[in-house]
Amino acid sequence: MNQAQNRPVRTRIAPSPTGFLHLGTARTALYSWAYARHFGGEFILRIEDTDVARSTQDSVDQILASMRWLGLAHDEGPVYQMQRLDRYQQVIDEMIAAGTAYRCYASPEELDAMREAQKARGEKTRYDGRWRPAPGKVLPAVPAGVQPVVRFANPVDGTVTWDDLVKGPISINNQEIDDLIIQRPDGVPTYNFAVVVDDFDMRISHVFRGDEHINNTPWQINIWRAIAADTPHPAYGHCPIILGDDGLKLSKRRGAVSVTAYDEGGYLPEAMLNYLARLGWSHGDDELFSREQMVQWFDGSHLAKSPAQWDPAKLAWVNAQYLKAADDTRLAGLVAAQLARRGIAADAADPRLAARCALFKDRCSTTVELADWLAMYHAPVEGSAEERAQHLTDAVRPAVQSLADRLDTADWDKAAIAAAIKATIGEHGLKMPQLAMPVRVLVCGRAQTPSVDAVLALFDKKIVVDRLRSF
Incomplete structure (x- = not known):
């Protein structure tokens, strides 16, 4: 895919701190980051x-922690928008002076009445421009003591068209778009205005975001043209939503889980990135790939147009x-942290913990499951x-006690433990499962484990002997 306007690539992610980092936002953050890295550009956090x-x-x-973990x-x-209020006010003043924005003194009650009348006439509800200046138009008297909003004077003719990086060409007629409020009475800008000023000031070249923003894009392009007519607006790519396993949209208010919850739930960040990347993007039939491979491959093409389902x-x-x-040493640290959450102390630096991870990790999907084993x-x-x-x-019972006595004096390694088990089986005329199963239940708390000699060798000898003698 061609870089928009051949400008240096600068992407951004701009989450709202009104809750945890949503999985959809994490995915667009990944796409934005990978695109910038692919083209040697820069990635900005706002x-x-x-x-x-x-x-x-x-x-x-929580947002910052999620980004670090990923x-x-x-x-x-x-960059924090609330630290940029002076800049937004400067642009507002310039737009009012240029006639591309205006103050509106209509009260909420007036606007409600306006919309009800429009509904009664079977019309689309939209602001009727009563405070919008026009040649020869006499505006109402400014009401005393009313703090106005500022509205954008959206063009009344023509269409807004852009070539979406995901969905292809999109056109919206300006007659479908009303005069958006761009500044509240308290002087704080609204989203659609602030995002344009930020993207302009930060020289953003490409914006990947969820397709719920498609309806905002015409306003943003028109505002961009009003404040920066000589500078091309960013290229926009609107990624389809992520559906939950129930087929409904994942959202902060419905079914979504924070990114940090997956960290606590025992998932590895590289696995999460791999999975998120495939929720709406593909590279041939590759299912598993490294971060470096994604950067190499992700040029903005092969983005899906249909919603992805969280599985x-x-x-x-x-x-x-x-x-x-x-x-395994890395896993030892992660498992120690999981055990600590349960009030169980484990020394991440103990080489036996890494060896235990090596023995059990093939049986696990998460470090939580691994901690379940190693507890x-x-x-x-x-x-x-x-x-x-x-x-x-x-x-x-007699065979278990004989084994306990043998292990108590045996060298503590896998070969010696295996020899003690073999000797005990021979002494009591048993088959391996007849002894191994009760040993596992007593020592491990479950009847199924990897090879019993390998499992026991990673215990302290005293713990094994004491648990066997407790029978």
Whole structure:
């Protein structure tokens, strides 16, 4: 895909700090970051905090933490809109002087009455331009004590057309667009105005965002032309929404989970990036690819036009593949953190923890599942009543005690443990499962594990012997 207007590539992500970083925003952040990296450009982080009533510092912190976890490093920012009010006011004043914006003193009650009358006539509800200046038009008297809004004088003729990076050419007739409020009575700008000034000042060349913004784009292009007629507006790419596994739209208010929740839930950031990338973009039939490969491949083409569906099972599969390939020392740190959340202390630097991760990670989809396995090494266990009844019988008790005695004096490695088990089986005339199953239930709290000698070798000897003798 050609770079818009052959300008240096500068992309941005601009979340609103009114809640956690939404998965859809994380995906467009990834696309924006990858596109900038592919073309050797820059990626900017902007915090759109003009919704003063709902914006919180906790949300800002969570957004920044999510971006760090995903590894989407920004080159500039974070830039906060509320720190740019003087700049917005400067542009507002210039637009009013140029006649591309005007003050509107209509009260909410007046506007409600206007809309009701339009509905009664079967008309589309829209602002009727009563305060919009025009040659020969006499405006109403300015009401005393009323703080006005400022509206954009949207062009009344022609169409707004852009070649969307995802959806192709889109045209909207200006007669379908009314005069948008661009500044509230308290002087705070509205989204559609502030975003244009920001994109202009920050020299943004490409904007990837959700397709819920398509209806905003005509206003933004018209405002851009009003304030920067000689500068091409950014190229826009509107990505389809992400649907939940119930087929409905994921949103902050419906079913979505924060990015940081996936961190806590035991997912690896590289797996999450891989999965997010495939929710609306493809490179041939490649399912698994590194961050570096995505940067190499992501040129803005092959973006899907249809909604993607969030599939927890597919995400778990992707994460499992990355977990199997992950460095065991790194996994030890992640598992130690998971265990700490349960009040279980584990030394991430203990080489045995990394060895335990290596032994069990092929059985797991997340580090939470890995911690479920490895908790037995650090905290007391108790098998289920069903497994205890099935495997801990009086008939096998003598063999378990014999094994405990042998292990108590054995060297503590896999070969010695295997020899002790073999000798005990021979002494008591048992088959391997007849001894291994009760040993697993007593020591591990479950009847199914990897090879029992390998599992026991990674315990402290005393813990194994004590748990066997507790039978």
